[in-house]
Amino acid sequence: MDWSLIFSNALAAMVGLETVVFALAAIGLNVHFGYTGLLNFGQAAFLAVAGYGLAISVANFGFSTGAGVVIGLTGAVVLALLLGAPTLRLRADYLAIVTIAAAEIVRLVFRSVSLAEYTGGSDGQGRFSEGFYSINPIAIGRYGLGPLDFDERQTWVLSVGWTLVGLSCLLVFLLMRSPWGRVLKAIREDEDAVRSLGKNVYFYKLQSLVLGGVLGCLAGFMTAWGNTVVQPDNFSTETTFYAYTIVILGGAARVLGPVVGAAIFWVLLSLTDNILNQAKNAGYISDAILTGFQVGQVRLMLVGLGLMLLMIFRPQGLLGDRRELALDAR
Amino acid sequence: MPADLTKADPAVPDRTKAGTPRKDAARQAFAGVEAVPGSAKPDPILVVDGVTRRFGGLTAVDVAHVEVQRGSITALIGPNGAGKSTFFNLLTGFDKPDVGTWTFNGASLSGVPSHKVARRGMVRTFQLTKALSRLTVMQNMLLGATGQKGENFLRAIFPMTWRAQEKANTLRAEELLVRFRLDAKRNDFAGTMSGGQRKLLEMARALMVGPEMVMLDEPMAGVNPALTQSLLTHVKSLREEGMTVLFVEHDMDMVRDISDWVLVMAQGKVIAEGPPEQIMANEAVIDAYLGGHHDAPLQDEEQAAPR
Numbered sequence: 001m002d003w004s005l006i007f008s009n010a011l012a013a014m015v016g017l018e019t020v021v022f023a024l025a026a027i028g029l030n031v032h033f034g035y036t037g038l039l040n041f042g043q044a045a046f047l048a049v050a051g052y053g054l055a056i057s058v059a060n061f062g063f064s065t066g067a068g069v070v071i072g073l074t075g076a077v078v079l080a081l082l083l084g085a086p087t088l089r090l091r092a093d094y095l096a097i098v099t100i101a102a103a104e105i106v107r108l109v110f111r112s113v114s115l116a117e118y119t120g121g122s123d124g125q126g127r128f129s130e131g132f133y134s135i136n137p138i139a140i141g142r143y144g145l146g147p148l149d150f151d152e153r154q155t156w157v158l159s160v161g162w163t164l165v166g167l168s169c170l171l172v173f174l175l176m177r178s179p180w181g182r183v184l185k186a187i188r189e190d191e192d193a194v195r196s197l198g199k200n201v202y203f204y205k206l207q208s209l210v211l212g213g214v215l216g217c218l219a220g221f222m223t224a225w226g227n228t229v230v231q232p233d234n235f236s237t238e239t240t241f242y243a244y245t246i247v248i249l250g251g252a253a254r255v256l257g258p259v260v261g262a263a264i265f266w267v268l269l270s271l272t273d274n275i276l277n278q279a280k281n282a283g284y285i286s287d288a289i290l291t292g293f294q295v296g297q298v299r300l301m302l303v304g305l306g307l308m309l310l311m312i313f314r315p316q317g318l319l320g321d322r323r324e325l326a327l328d329a330r
Numbered sequence: 331m332p333a334d335l336t337k338a339d340p341a342v343p344d345r346t347k348a349g350t351p352r353k354d355a356a357r358q359a360f361a362g363v364e365a366v367p368g369s370a371k372p373d374p375i376l377v378v379d380g381v382t383r384r385f386g387g388l389t390a391v392d393v394a395h396v397e398v399q400r401g402s403i404t405a406l407i408g409p410n411g412a413g414k415s416t417f418f419n420l421l422t423g424f425d426k427p428d429v430g431t432w433t434f435n436g437a438s439l440s441g442v443p444s445h446k447v448a449r450r451g452m453v454r455t456f457q458l459t460k461a462l463s464r465l466t467v468m469q470n471m472l473l474g475a476t477g478q479k480g481e482n483f484l485r486a487i488f489p490m491t492w493r494a495q496e497k498a499n500t501l502r503a504e505e506l507l508v509r510f511r512l513d514a515k516r517n518d519f520a521g522t523m524s525g526g527q528r529k530l531l532e533m534a535r536a537l538m539v540g541p542e543m544v545m546l547d548e549p550m551a552g553v554n555p556a557l558t559q560s561l562l563t564h565v566k567s568l569r570e571e572g573m574t575v576l577f578v579e580h581d582m583d584m585v586r587d588i589s590d591w592v593l594v595m596a597q598g599k600v601i602a603e604g605p606p607e608q609i610m611a612n613e614a615v616i617d618a619y620l621g622g623h624h625d626a627p628l629q630d631e632e633q634a635a636p637r
Binding site: 175196 | 422424443444445446448449453454455456460461462463464465469470472473474476478479480481482483485486487489492496519521522532535536538539
C-alpha cells in the first residue's frame with residue numbers, strides 16, 4: 001500500500017474544491033441552523049439557483065460573468081424571500097417541510113426535458129466558465145506545496161474559493177458578535193421572548209434566511225466554475241444533508257465550525273476511499289468480504305460510523321462548547 | 331387556600347397600608363372608584379372594550395369593559411381556565427381576538443403585532459419563564475434595550491457605529507443586575523440559573539425595554555418563599571418608579587400584600603373588581619373559586635346522583 005499517496009490525496013481533499021463548496025454551503029447553513037435555529041433543509045436549492053442563474057445567463061443569453069453572478073445572487077435572494085415570507089411566521093417545522101420540497105422542485109425543474117434548451121436537462125449546462133478563467137491572473141504552470149500539486153486553473157478556482165470562505169467567515173464573525181447577531185441567537189433560544197422585548201422576529205428570520213442563502217449561493221458559483229458545468233443531480237438533498245453533517249461535525253454556531261467540518265468530512269471520505277481501494281488492490285481484502293463495487297458504499301458506512309462515534313463522544317462538534325450543550329435548550 | 335378567601339385577616343392590610351407616597355397616591359386614585367366590573371378609573375392607561383376570543387365552541391375570553399389605572403398595581407386573579415393568560419396574550423399582541431378594541435395611552439392597540447406593543451411601552455413576562463438559555467445573563471439584558479443601532483444588519487458589520495451605545499446599555503444593564511442581585515452571574519449562561527433567578531432575570535430584562543406598563547404573568551409561580559419576598563419588593567418598586575403593573579397571580583396573600591386593585595376573571599368574563607380587602611369577601615368571587623353552593627348542604631338529588 002502506498003501510504004504517501006493516501007496522505008497526499010487526503011491533503012488535496014482538505015483544500016480541494018469539494019471542501020470549498022461544502023464549507024461555503026455549510027457557513028450559510030450555520031447562519032440558518034446554528035445561529036438562528038431555522039431548519040432549512042433546502043440549502044441545495046440556493047446552490048442550484050446560483051449555479052444555474054450564472055450558467056444560463058452566460059451560456060444562453062451571452063451575459064458577462066459579472067452579470068451572471070449578479071443574476072445568481074438575485075436568484076438566491078428571491079428564493080429566500082419566496083421560501084421565508086409564507087413560512088417564517090409559522091412554527092419552525094413548516095420551514096423544514098417547505099424548503100425540502102422547494103429544493104426538489106428546483107432540481108426537477110432544472111432537470112426537466114421541456115427546459116433542456118436552457119438547462120441542458122440531466123446532462124447539465126456548460127459553456128459558461130470561459131469568462132471566469134479568462135480573468136485568471138495566474139500564469140500557466142503547476143503550483144503546489146509539498147505533496148499538493150495543482151495547475152493554474154485549479155489554483156485560480158481554489159484561490160477564489162478560499163478567499164470567499166475567508167471573507168464569509170469574517171462576515172459571520174463580525175455579524176455574530178454584534179447586537180444583530182445577538183437577536184438571531186436569542187431567536188434560536190425562544191422567539192416569543194424576543195418578540196416580547198420589541199424585536200421584529202419575522203424580519204430578523206427573513207434576514208437570516210437571505211444571508212445564509214447568499215452564502216450558500218457562493219458555493220453554487222464555486223461548484224459551477226470548478227466543474228465548468230452545472231448538473232441538476234449535484235444539487236440533490238444529499239448536498240443539504242452533507243452540509244448539515246459538516247455543520248454539526250465542526251460545531252454549530254461556531255464561526256470556523258463549517259470550515260473545519262468540511263475539511264475533515266472530505267478528508268475522511270478520501271482516506272476511507274483510498275485505504276479501501278489500495279487494500280483491495282494489494283489483496284489484503286478478499287472478494288468474499290468486499291468486492292470492488294462495494295468499496296464506494298462501505299466507505300460511506302465507515303464515515304457514518306466515524307460520525308456516530310464523534311457524536312457520542314463529542315456531541316458538541318469539534319469546535320463546540322460542551323457547557324452550552326449541557327443546558328437544556330428551551 | 332379557601333380560608334384566605336373567606337376571612338379577611340385584618341393584620342395584613344394594616345402592614346401594607348403604612349405605604350409609600352406612590353402607594354398612597356395609587357390608593358387615593360381608587361378612592362372614588364366603584365367596585366363593580368368595568369368601573370371607570372380617574373386616569374386609565376389601558377382601556378379594554380368588548381374583547382372576545384373563541385377557540386372553536388369555547389369562549390376563552392369575553393371581557394366587556396375594563397380600565398387599568400395608571401401608576402397602580404392591579405392584580406388579575408381567577409380560577410384555572412378563567413382566561414387570564416389568554417387575556418394577557420390578546421392585550422400584548424401574542425394572540426388575536428375575534429372582536430374587540432383596546433387602547434394603551436389613548437392609542438389603539440388592536441391588531442398591533444407583539445413587538446410593536448412592546449415598543450409602545452407595554453412589556454410582558456411569561457408564566458413559563460423564557461430565559462434565553464445559551465445567552466449569558468448580560469446578553470439577555472442587552473437584548474432588552476430598544477433602538478439599538480447595532481441591530482441593523484449593515485451597521486452591525488461596523489462596530490464603531492454601535493459601540494458607544496452598547497457601552498451605555500451595558501452600564502444600564504449592570505445597574506439593573508445589581509438591583510436584582512444578579513450581577514455575580516453576569517457572564518453565566520442564563521440556562522444555568524435556578525427558576526427563581528430566571529424570574530428575576532426576566533423582570534430585569536423587561537425593564538431594559540423602558541416600559542410604562544409591565545404585565546407579569548404569574549411572577550411568583552414556582553419560586554421558593556425566600557425569593558418570593560424579594561420578587562414582591564421588586565414589583566412594588568416598579569410602581570415607585572411610576573410604572574403601571576398588571577399581574578396574574580394565584581397566591582391570595584401576595585395579591586393582598588401588593589395590589590392596589592384587583593380584577594377577578596371567571597369563565598372568560600371579568601366578574602368583579604375592587605380593592606383587595608373587599609374582593610376577598612365578594613360573594614361572586616368566592617362562588618367562582620369554590621363553586622356556587624360550597625357552603626350549602628348538598629341537595630337530596632345531588633347526594634343520590636351516581637358518582
